[in-house]
Amino acid sequence: MLAMLRFGAARRAACRPLTFPHRRLESTARGQISEDSHTMRRRLLYQMRKRGILETDLLLSSFAARHLADLPRADLDDLDALLANVDWDIFHWASGKTAPPPEIAQMPVFQKLRDHAARRGASIVRMPDLPAE
Helix, strand or coil: CHHHHHHHHHHHHHCCCCCCCCCCEEECCCCCEEECHHHHHHHHHHHHHCCCCHHHHHHHHHHHHHHHHHCCHHHHHHHHHHCCCCHHHHHHHHHCCCCCCHHHHCCHHHHHHHHHHHHHCCCCCCCCCCCCC
16 A cells, blocks of 8 residues: 555656756746747747657648748747647648638748648658757
């Protein structure tokens, strides 16, 4: 019984939210705290490569390789909000199989993603390499 309690406590401790004290933070105009653009680009790159569904991984990772470095901060914020959606929804919206919600369809970054999906065709067979640091 004591071993089970220890295991349960260890498991609960392992499931606690992680904190990232090494992230550099900056204040936004609204007084909220957010990550700097460089850190955000790196996090978004990781999230775009590791979605869990191959089709979405390929679409988003190739989009990131082509466009992520040039996106302004407002588009990065929109992209972050877009990535909070379900993988299949993102893929179907970008490929035009289903209509996105109006707030998603109005995002400039989503329009770029949709254009990217229309142009890429069947030419992508693997995920792009990560940029060298």
